[in-house]
Amino acid sequence: MNYQNSLNFAQEKDKEDSLRSYREQFLFPTFTKKPVVYFTGNSLGLQPKSTREYINQELDDWAKWGVEGHFYAKNPWMPYHEILTKQTAEIVGAKPEEVVVTHSLTTNLHLLMVSFYRPHGKRYKILCEAKAFPSDQYALQSQVKFHGYEPNDALIQIALREGEHTVRMEDVKSLIDKHSEEIAMIMIGGVNYYTGQLWDMEAITQWGHSAGAIVGFDLAHAAGNIHLKLNEWGVDFAAWCGYKYLNSSPGGVSGLYVNERHLTNKDLPRFAGWWGQNKDTRFLMEEEFSPIPTAEAWQLSNAPVLGMAAHKASLDIFTSVGMEKLCEKRDALTGYLEFVIDDISDRYDNVDFEIITPRDKTQRGAQLSILAHGQGKELFDFISEEGVVADWREPNVIRIAPAPLYNNFEDVYRFGQILESYLKQ
Numbered sequence: 001m002n003y004q005n006s007l008n009f010a011q012e013k014d015k016e017d018s019l020r021s022y023r024e025q026f027l028f029p030t031f032t033k034k035p036v037v038y039f040t041g042n043s044l045g046l047q048p049k050s051t052r053e054y055i056n057q058e059l060d061d062w063a064k065w066g067v068e069g070h071f072y073a074k075n076p077w078m079p080y081h082e083i084l085t086k087q088t089a090e091i092v093g094a095k096p097e098e099v100v101v102t103h104s105l106t107t108n109l110h111l112l113m114v115s116f117y118r119p120h121g122k123r124y125k126i127l128c129e130a131k132a133f134p135s136d137q138y139a140l141q142s143q144v145k146f147h148g149y150e151p152n153d154a155l156i157q158i159a160l161r162e163g164e165h166t167v168r169m170e171d172v173k174s175l176i177d178k179h180s181e182e183i184a185m186i187m188i189g190g191v192n193y194y195t196g197q198l199w200d201m202e203a204i205t206q207w208g209h210s211a212g213a214i215v216g217f218d219l220a221h222a223a224g225n226i227h228l229k230l231n232e233w234g235v236d237f238a239a240w241c242g243y244k245y246l247n248s249s250p251g252g253v254s255g256l257y258v259n260e261r262h263l264t265n266k267d268l269p270r271f272a273g274w275w276g277q278n279k280d281t282r283f284l285m286e287e288e289f290s291p292i293p294t295a296e297a298w299q300l301s302n303a304p305v306l307g308m309a310a311h312k313a314s315l316d317i318f319t320s321v322g323m324e325k326l327c328e329k330r331d332a333l334t335g336y337l338e339f340v341i342d343d344i345s346d347r348y349d350n351v352d353f354e355i356i357t358p359r360d361k362t363q364r365g366a367q368l369s370i371l372a373h374g375q376g377k378e379l380f381d382f383i384s385e386e387g388v389v390a391d392w393r394e395p396n397v398i399r400i401a402p403a404p405l406y407n408n409f410e411d412v413y414r415f416g417q418i419l420e421s422y423l424k425q
């Protein structure tokens, strides 16, 4: 695409954008002194205006029905999570029986690893990213310790090459080959939270399976951002959170996926709860656990309806847009951000912006991570003062995620103008 770093160009692109009206469906933060440029949908998605109504519906039904709301609420609470299933399956490219919305991300990762990390004999290692998101590191370390292994020995970390910022898939392949007899499980973030790199999940799943390993992904930065095809790729399990690109409220309910081939395996170990019990017998309070033959079997507890109502509000928006269109706009918008950053970097001597996210749009989603050579935290503090909500990581990385549901080309243009006003000083 031929981009131009001008207001006119940005406004023209916004006019042509078939998704432009979705911006109106979100509430933009009002705390900034200058008009906000919100670029942290990868951390906490914005609130859809409809969320309040969806939650009020449940509050009203709770007021009216008390416990009977489980059966008589407009959206009965007993099976409340079921109204999220089909839409969730579409977002991650799964069959409805392969997904469930329940708990939070790290909890779900643990529950899935209880079932799918099954070390035995020589095959006890986990292949994972070096410098994974801290919660994932702690989860992985504690899982291997739980089975009596040492993290230093049992975790094989995929490291970056000297001087490089992103992982080469050929290096993942050679590590899998090298340790093919020892790897019990591969567990990687589908999109790296720091660099925004999208991994080739299909290839990794194939390589992992050829080596006899189980393959799972943390999709925190991928769900609602990447056009996922978990079933087609044959991924064994995955989990994600609802509050980043999926806009489902702070700490909101999250989802998990288990490939259909595992759903009827009664030998899988699991930590069970009554909401995973077959629905016909759940209330018979029988002693023997008989899991639902879907991903719902991993549910422990009954549905947290208020959080799920918020999730439903956002899922309805995703359903009306569809991942295909969303990803088209994502690429155009992220490409524009890349163009504007490069343009500024070329024109100013006092900065060298290095985009450490892959340039290839098939290897990234909405996020660009930018190293600001020659500049420090003052640059970031300045743009924050000017209304930009972005993310700063020491020593000098700025993470910017224009969310295609509600960000537009003018946001990107304005961001560039704010950067320039600092560099001109």
Ligand SMILES: *Cc1c(COP(=O)(O)O)cnc(C)c1O
Binding pocket: 104, 105, 106, 107, 133, 135, 136, 189, 193, 218, 220, 221, 241
């Ligand atoms: C955001 C994020 C988390 C957060 O986990 P919670 O259990 O939702 O607090 C974990 N892992 C990754 C990779 C993340 O990006």
